[in-house]
Amino acid sequence: MPEEQLRVILLKYTPDPEETIALAGRLCYSRVGVPQLREKLSPEMRERLLKLLLEGGHHSPLEHVNFTFVVEGISRACSHQLVRHRLASYSQQSQRYVSAKDFGYIIPPEIAKDDELRAKFIENMERFAQSYEFYVERLRAKGRTREQAQEDARFILPNAAETKIMMTMNARELIHVSNVRLCERAQWEIRRLFEAIKEEVAKIAPTVASYMVPKCDDKFLGYCPEGEMSCGRVPTRKP
Numbered sequence: 001m002p003e004e005q006l007r008v009i010l011l012k013y014t015p016d017p018e019e020t021i022a023l024a025g026r027l028c029y030s031r032v033g034v035p036q037l038r039e040k041l042s043p044e045m046r047e048r049l050l051k052l053l054l055e056g057g058h059h060s061p062l063e064h065v066n067f068t069f070v071v072e073g074i075s076r077a078c079s080h081q082l083v084r085h086r087l088a089s090y091s092q093q094s095q096r097y098v099s100a101k102d103f104g105y106i107i108p109p110e111i112a113k114d115d116e117l118r119a120k121f122i123e124n125m126e127r128f129a130q131s132y133e134f135y136v137e138r139l140r141a142k143g144r145t146r147e148q149a150q151e152d153a154r155f156i157l158p159n160a161a162e163t164k165i166m167m168t169m170n171a172r173e174l175i176h177v178s179n180v181r182l183c184e185r186a187q188w189e190i191r192r193l194f195e196a197i198k199e200e201v202a203k204i205a206p207t208v209a210s211y212m213v214p215k216c217d218d219k220f221l222g223y224c225p226e227g228e229m230s231c232g233r234v235p236t237r238k239p
């Protein structure tokens, strides 16, 4: 049974994403159409426009740009947190159709770095895998199809079980989700996931990526709204 590592692949994205956002924003305030605006739009103007839109709260132009990611090596616990973000599209590997025999799993770092806890964790995973196979075999012997057996046997699988998911999110939602999931209060796994997603976005849309920050960043609130739960990195009061 393999221990899995996080993998994020940016599979597809709207071509020229930052130009698309800037043109959508510029159109709102211009007498001329997009073809003429496009001719005049320099990289400096594009960056300035993007900042104006983002900091002025005019965020709908960001919705014209989509990013499709393939995510592998995350736990079911993490994917459950991810899919709570409703303004996105998801396709996730099925535990009904795909056998979880020898399933992969994620070990939380705090457990992984302690030899005893790690060994116990792996032992537990092996036990879950054996139980899974036991139920599949017994249910098959009772005349259930493979799919029927798997859909019941999966109830034994842990939150640590690895999953693969494809996700399409627009730039506005990517920034919103980063604001909450890059916060220290979010769990380590989804935080790592959004750090990796941000790295991919930065390669093709660096200005958008620069706004993929926790909500306490100066680009947004400039203070922490978490009160007693605050990590203490920035003041909890409004400046």
Ligand SMILES: Cc1cc2nc3c(=O)[nH]c(=O)nc-3n(C[C@H](O)[C@H](O)[C@H](O)COP(=O)(O)OP(=O)(O)OC[C@H]3O[C@@H](n4cnc5c(N)ncnc54)[C@H](O)[C@@H]3O)c2cc1C
Binding pocket: 084, 085, 086, 087, 173, 176, 177, 180, 181, 185, 186, 187
């Ligand atoms: C640190 C942390 C701890 C959490 N703990 C828990 C927990 O203990 N239990 C739990 O159940 N959840 C928990 N959550 C999940 C959280 O409550 C949200 O469901 C999740 O973060 C999705 O965020 P969102 O609502 O902003 O949604 P998104 O789906 O990303 O939506 C983006 C934005 O669109 C708007 N929007 C979307 N749908 C609607 C709607 N139907 N009506 C009005 N506006 C809408 C909102 O402005 C929303 O912020 C936690 C999240 C975080 C970050």
